[in-house]
Amino acid sequence: MKIYTLCILAFAALMSYLFAALPAAPESSEGLPAYKVMVLGFDGLDPEFLETLISQGKLPHFERLLREGAYAPCLTFKPTKSVVIWTSIATGKRMEKHGIVDWMLLTGDRREKVLATGNVRRTEAMWNIASSAGRDVQIVNWWATWPAEPVRGEMVSNHYPKAKGNTLDEVTYPPELVAELEPYSSIEREIVRQQIANAGIPVYAPEVAESTFRPSDNFRREFRASAGHFVEDLLVEWVAHHLLETRGQRDLFGIIFRNADIFSHFLWRFIDRRTAERVFRLLMVDKVPLTPELETTMNQAYARVLESVYVHEDRRLGRLLERAGPETVVIVVSDHGFQFRPYGFYHYGLDAGGGTLAPPGVIFLWGEPIRRGARLRTPTVFDVTPTVLYLLGLPVGEDMDGRVLTEAIVPKVLAERNIAWVATHDTGTRGGEPRPSPIDDDILEELQRLGYVR
Numbered sequence: 001m002k003i004y005t006l007c008i009l010a011f012a013a014l015m016s017y018l019f020a021a022l023p024a025a026p027e028s029s030e031g032l033p034a035y036k037v038m039v040l041g042f043d044g045l046d047p048e049f050l051e052t053l054i055s056q057g058k059l060p061h062f063e064r065l066l067r068e069g070a071y072a073p074c075l076t077f078k079p080t081k082s083v084v085i086w087t088s089i090a091t092g093k094r095m096e097k098h099g100i101v102d103w104m105l106l107t108g109d110r111r112e113k114v115l116a117t118g119n120v121r122r123t124e125a126m127w128n129i130a131s132s133a134g135r136d137v138q139i140v141n142w143w144a145t146w147p148a149e150p151v152r153g154e155m156v157s158n159h160y161p162k163a164k165g166n167t168l169d170e171v172t173y174p175p176e177l178v179a180e181l182e183p184y185s186s187i188e189r190e191i192v193r194q195q196i197a198n199a200g201i202p203v204y205a206p207e208v209a210e211s212t213f214r215p216s217d218n219f220r221r222e223f224r225a226s227a228g229h230f231v232e233d234l235l236v237e238w239v240a241h242h243l244l245e246t247r248g249q250r251d252l253f254g255i256i257f258r259n260a261d262i263f264s265h266f267l268w269r270f271i272d273r274r275t276a277e278r279v280f281r282l283l284m285v286d287k288v289p290l291t292p293e294l295e296t297t298m299n300q301a302y303a304r305v306l307e308s309v310y311v312h313e314d315r316r317l318g319r320l321l322e323r324a325g326p327e328t329v330v331i332v333v334s335d336h337g338f339q340f341r342p343y344g345f346y347h348y349g350l351d352a353g354g355g356t357l358a359p360p361g362v363i364f365l366w367g368e369p370i371r372r373g374a375r376l377r378t379p380t381v382f383d384v385t386p387t388v389l390y391l392l393g394l395p396v397g398e399d400m401d402g403r404v405l406t407e408a409i410v411p412k413v414l415a416e417r418n419i420a421w422v423a424t425h426d427t428g429t430r431g432g433e434p435r436p437s438p439i440d441d442d443i444l445e446e447l448q449r450l451g452y453v454r
Contacts, residue, residue: 062317214280385400
């Protein structure tokens with residue numbers, strides 16, 4: 001244990017030396033103390049399910065954010081493809097500006113499609129802006145961060161949790177961090193099954209799958225693969241706590257967890273059979289139009305099914321809140337929610353004319369400068385980065401498509417700290433072709449199971 005501690009101290013000393021020449025952090029552009037920011041992403045977290053379970057007293061940590069901070073459903077956009085939306089969250093810009101417009105992008109010669117990778121992004125993300133301004137950052141499992149980018153701190157790319165057993169370069173920055181994280185890369189299968197069972201989340205078995213409402217082949221594949229996704233989120237959380245424990249909390253910390261999205265795509269088959277059959281018969285056999293009452297019935301039934309998943313994520317949130325220092329603002333955000341339509345729950349909805357809809361996600365702000373119990377005014381996914389920059393004491397880009405969520409911030413802070421602006425943070429040096437990786441086939445198969453790619 002002493003040797004391990006000495007190694008960590010030596011590593012920390014080395015990193016301090018390497019960054020000694022960079023600007024000291026952190027004061028705002030007006031010389032005022034800046035806040036630290038933690039951006040906690042929960043992919044697919046739905047406002048209706050969340051609010052239902054909060055009202056029932058099932059999610060104490062989310063309830064604390066609601067009571068002590070600012071909240072509203074978060075407007076998103078079509079297409080509700082995570083890699084696109086999370087890149088907009090990280091840049092404050094629409095997909096036409098940042099360049100990641102789909103899960104798969106054409107290569108330069110336009111002969112094939114390759115999964116979108118971070119080097120395609122044409123604009124600066126919040127971690128690039130913060131690093132350039134002398135702020136330290138930690139980014140873990142953010143969509144489209146492979147190959148890992150040089151930052152002032154650490155980046156563990158979204159390919160890291162999937163690279164188990166594969167030789168894959170550039171999964172972390174600095175590159176040597178991957179060796180330090182090696183002890184977390186293998187988890188015994190039985191431990192995983194036990195953790196899922198302890199959480200109360202259904203564990204795959206053929207007899208369990210066949211007992212659900214009208215199981216399909218794709219449902220069986222999703223259910224069978226869910227333990228692997230659960231493992232990846234466990235690994236992501238362990239890595240995050242390792243970085244926070246060994247490096248301390250950086251000025252900007254960002255992370256994405258995917259459990260809520262993964263399980264929400266298929267657990268609706270576990271809705272009470274009598275309720276599911278009755279609504280199915282009305283909609284699919286009797287051809288009764290979907291009414292708000294039927295939609296409410298299904299939403300309430302699905303909230304009961306998803307309770308174990310949301311409780312698990314609430315506990316995860318609680319563990320990270322314990323890591324947040326007193327000078328920290330925590331932002332919790334999701335990229336989209338789910339909507340019931342005949343027949344099932346999907347990450348996109350349909351309007352009366354058959355057009356697609358983008359079900360909203362959620363956004364919370366919590367911390368010392370945040371107004372207690374504030375209701376945000378139609379926040380969007382584009383507002384996250386401008387708000388993060390303001391709290392870090394950095395200027396907001398005039399070319400960003402979002403705004404600073406000033407209604408969340410106490411008047412005293414707003415009076416002392418004006419919003420600073422800069423024309424753009426972009427230098428025109430970013431952008432390139434998507435890069436194939438050895439794990440692309442695994443990722444593509446997963447996206448097809450979830451209905452994101454056909």
